[in-house]
Amino acid sequence: MKVLLYSENQKLFQKSGVGVALKHQMEALKRAGVNFTLNPKESFDIVHINTIGPGAWRLLKTSKRRGIPVIYHTHTTYEDFRNSFLFSNLAAPTIKRLLKKRYGAADYLIFPSKYTQETVRNYAVKTPGSVVSNGVDIEKFRKNEKLSHKFLETFSIKPPVILNVGLPLKRKGIHEFISVAKQLPEYTFVWFGAKFSALQPREVRNILKHPPKNVLFPGYVPSEILLGALSAADVFFFPSYEENEGIAVLEALSTECAVLIRDIPVYREWMHSGKNCLKGRSVPEFVDAIRKLIENPSFAKKLGKNGRKTAEERSLEKVGAKLKKIYEELLGGGL
Incomplete structure (x- = not known):
């Protein structure tokens, strides 16, 4: 069995969640002993499309004509496309029609979460499918004190540190991130993620150019710096309005960082406020939660320990085993 993992414009997407998801698929299949290629010109038995x-x-049409099963990974939804880049809201209805056609034509769908499954089903897409986490490398994302000190020294930061990771978009809650930072000037707020400034609305570009004194936007950084930041952070604050899972959240959980997220449906099944995270719905609630975590380190540590257990349930080994089973059953006619 040989699988084609397909993603368009890999250089463009490598700094996005889809790019990270593709890397996770590659590593998960290696650990599961599944042969794969990224080159559509090679021979393959099954197609796994990400874009x-x-x-x-x-590729979908030619593969189906050749009798090769096609899996579509539902990374993109109408809901998470909105409030992203310039003109994304105008394009969103067209994207929704495109998604219905793409996902409806596949032989099988993989959903990153139950929430995404429910969302796509609401498009009247009947293609069979199942939920498989994007996963996290729990061996790589472990708290690392050496890299923590290096991060603080490199950026000349004094704790407490409040961290976020992701594209700085309106959908990701950048406005609330700034509002919370203004109310907590004694803390340092850091947001890692490629800026893509030319594609951003003017209001977001202004935030990136003129952030408050206690907010840093270093842009996209290598994984070593990211791990150092996650290891040093006192709180991982992720106020995103819409996610299909949240790989950045998984990475924070894996490093035992206390996580604060917006209370949105995608987390309903697996993130529990007071157990493995805290949740909020407004700037005042986020401010109170951050203060609670900073002022009560034993509570923050408990959340971090429980968060690590949540990440372990979504390890790349487990993801690889699930993908392998799906491939085998699809090829064998069992799905």
């Missing part, structure tokens, strides 16, 4: 562009559509 929704014209190249993916051509």
